[in-house]
Amino acid sequence: MLTVDGLHAHYGRAHILDGVSLTVEPGEVHVLLGRNGAGKSTTMKAIMGLVPPSAGRVTFLGQAIAGRAPFEIARAGLGYVPEDRRIFAELTVEENLECGRQKPRDGQRPWSVERVCELFPSLAAMRRRPGGRMSGGEQQMLTIGRTLMGNPRLILLDEPSEGLAPVIVERMAAAILALKAEGLSVLLSEQNLSFAYAVSDRASIIEKGVVRWGGTMAALMTDEAARRAYLSV
Template sequence: MAPDALSLANVHAFYGDSHILHGVSFSLQAGAVLALLGRNGAGKTTCISTIIGFLKPQDGEIRLFGEQIAGLTPERISHLGIGLVPQGRRIFPSLTVRENLMVARQRENTTGKPWNIERIFDMFPRLRERQAQIAGTLSGGELQMLAIGRALMGNPRVLLLDEPSEGLAPLIVTEVGRTIRRLKQEGQSIVLVEQNLQLALDVADHAVILNTGRTVFAGSAGDILNNEELIAQNLGVFHAH
């Protein structure tokens, strides 16, 4: 059996003396979308930081296609094939759209279709139109497309999306959803951290809910929508039918 794209087993992480992640375990199948859900402070961002190597886990295993990556440097983890679209998008505002994408080229992808600037422009025609524009002048939605495009230029085997719909107008949120679905169709394995429950459950195959750094649910995304109690206790949002 092929290994999972990404798996966490009993991961514990601390910020200073604060124990944030308490034995978090979940796995992402290759080519699937996993939504990582939870209230603010539930440990989602810490989880992403630990996967990407900004924070070293005190205990537990993190594997990328079966290879242990826990404790490696962020550079090494990125090189092995984990791409991050960070919260707040963090592009280079003084570079053009095209330059932002070119700077991000790193891993030559030998498997399948590699991402290159043309393929990014095919996926985001708006970026093609704006390629000579200074990135700092783009709209929120365009910046998010650029941030995703930039992560893809590294040809990631697993893409981490940290709050991609944050601060975007509803119409643009729909577009972000469409983008995630298209990436999934192309076989991209994705972990999606998202406050927008509707968007997350629309695009995800599986979901994990964290509450105070513990996994309180791991299963099919469809099982969450009808579970009012689970939502009320762990997500604090009321679901409209």
């Protein structure tokens, strides 16, 4: 569904991605693991076109998307949920969701404000509240909902558990599994291994801009050497 092949990216002179390759299959939740600064967020931004890739190929649903404008990539059906949420603070919940709305796609139940509120019931009570006056967890729900409004086929979900209370993290895991059950593919970036284990089918571990390990989540949980080499702090 999504194939990333030899992706390179730079910030100024700093070489952040040094040939990342990975594949996300239809309907799977694929987690990108790695330490701080390993290149997880940059991989997502480079796939989305927010950081222009300096080399490499990205293929999504059979189309080459590397080098295209972010809005074109989004319209192709790739949704992006940023790590820092990037809620429009002055806009209400409804208006934030409106910003994400795109045309429905064939063969998919289109997302609406009501459907987002079904997925995240706590948003239903605050539809007129400005995004800036919400808690971190509520903002995280809103940013996911906003991206879903674009009716994506796959979402890039950058560290959704970061800085959230354990009870909210559990709700996030439930939401991701619900989305997976609907057939949505997810590329998740995480530092929280137990959260990743709860939701993911397969994992790729990234270090210094390269994928060092790939396999099923179950295999990773039995491979203590890999965990110690790439994940322990």
